Amino acid sequence: MVVADFxxxxxxxxxxxxxxxxxxxxxxxxxxxxxxxxxxxxxxSRSAGIMMVISGLIGAGMAILLGAPYGLVAFGLFGYNSILxxxxxxxxxFVKPNKATFxxxxxxxxxTAVVWMAMAHLMGDMFILNGLQESWAIPxxxxxxxxxxxxxxxxxxxxxxxxxxEPLPPEAEELIRGSGNPAQVGDPNFKWTAGxxxxxxxxxxxxxxxxxxxxxxxxxxxxxxxxxxxxPFITGQDRPWWTNAYTAQWNEFSPxxxxxxxxxxxxxxxxxxxxxxxxxxxxxRAGLHGFNQVLVMIALTSFIPLTPQAFMIxxxxxxxxxxxxxxxxxxxxxxxxxALTGPFVFTTWIFLLGISGFTNIPxxxxxxxx
Numbered sequence: 001m002v003v004a005d006f007x008x009x010x011x012x013x014x015x016x017x018x019x020x021x022x023x024x025x026x027x028x029x030x031x032x033x034x035x036x037x038x039x040x041x042x043x044x045s046r047s048a049g050i051m052m053v054i055s056g057l058i059g060a061g062m063a064i065l066l067g068a069p070y071g072l073v074a075f076g077l078f079g080y081n082s083i084l085x086x087x088x089x090x091x092x093x094f095v096k097p098n099k100a101t102f103x104x105x106x107x108x109x110x111x112t113a114v115v116w117m118a119m120a121h122l123m124g125d126m127f128i129l130n131g132l133q134e135s136w137a138i139p140x141x142x143x144x145x146x147x148x149x150x151x152x153x154x155x156x157x158x159x160x161x162x163x164x165x166e167p168l169p170p171e172a173e174e175l176i177r178g179s180g181n182p183a184q185v186g187d188p189n190f191k192w193t194a195g196x197x198x199x200x201x202x203x204x205x206x207x208x209x210x211x212x213x214x215x216x217x218x219x220x221x222x223x224x225x226x227x228x229x230x231x232p233f234i235t236g237q238d239r240p241w242w243t244n245a246y247t248a249q250w251n252e253f254s255p256x257x258x259x260x261x262x263x264x265x266x267x268x269x270x271x272x273x274x275x276x277x278x279x280x281x282x283x284x285r286a287g288l289h290g291f292n293q294v295l296v297m298i299a300l301t302s303f304i305p306l307t308p309q310a311f312m313i314x315x316x317x318x319x320x321x322x323x324x325x326x327x328x329x330x331x332x333x334x335x336x337x338x339a340l341t342g343p344f345v346f347t348t349w350i351f352l353l354g355i356s357g358f359t360n361i362p363x364x365x366x367x368x369x370x
Contacts, residue, residue: 085149146345
């Protein structure tokens with residue numbers, strides 16, 4: 001009987017560690033969301049799905065070996081950044097899939113678990129004012145992923161392994177007459193339609209894990225909508241099974257299952273802004289100007305109780321991220337690096353720091369004011 005209980009508890013822990021870690025990529029903690037996201041990723045790429053599982057378990061395993069609080073591990077907080085780091089290499093679009101990049105993925109996933117704890121400590125303790133009772137802090141979000149991945153990517157450019165694809169010869173840019181901006185040249189037969197806009201929006205959702213597939217985006221949206229926590233149902237707690245991961249920061253019993261909608265709103269804003277500002281059409285169609293906005297919109301409508309003012313500030317931040325993204329692209333292209341989720345982290349940090357002084361925006365779990 002003791003052995004059976006041990007096996008049962010171990011299996012349940014494994015279930016939560018894996019799928020909560022995946023669901024925390026879009027900043028939720030729901031195994032249903034994690035299952036559907038993983039299914040969507042496998043639909044697009046088997047190697048991406050495999051690396052999502054491997055890197056998530058490596059991050060959680062490192063945390064357990066080093067003695068991290070087990071509740072944080074089971075909640076998925078040591079999985080999601082490791083997942084993104086792992087998927088950026090071997091199964092990602094940036095480098096070649098081979099033994100060298102597989103090693104970097106595994107190593108990066110392990111290191112990211114340590115960096116996550118460092119960033120949680122830094123962002124949690126940086127703004128202490130007169131003791132813990134009069135302090136405020138902001139989450140690290142995906143900062144441990146981006147800092148670790150930028151360093152590893154920059155380092156591997158010096159490695160004697162076949163990691164980076166041969167750079168394409170620079171194209172001669174035709175400038176707009178009387179301007180220093182490039183004239184955007186694309187497929188002359190392509191026209192934006194409602195269908196193409198929706199596909200680009202869904203790809204913006206799926207690109208959070210470097211996958212360009214609108215069908216994967218559908219899995220994401222459904223998973224984010226059905227973000228039930230399940231813990232009360234599985235453990236037999238006297239609580240309804242539909243406790244909601246999206247509103248868990250402020251009302252776990254809320255019937256507002258808006259996670260999928262907010263992801264679509266964020267990506268749609270990014271795509272619309274890319275079209276209006278005439279960013280390269282192939283990038284926009286691939287969803288590259290939607291995924292950071294997805295995370296900004298989710299972060300500022302789930303970490304903060306949803307009010308009209310909170311929604312307004314979330315939309316404003318998402319619009320702002322559409323300027324931060326091309327700025328980061330231009331900045332990091334100097335070193336041959338992608339912007340990753342840097343625009344999301346930078347934008348959300350700035351807005352959380354800013355709204356700390358606005359009393360009409362209520363504080364939420366994950367950030368607080370004195």
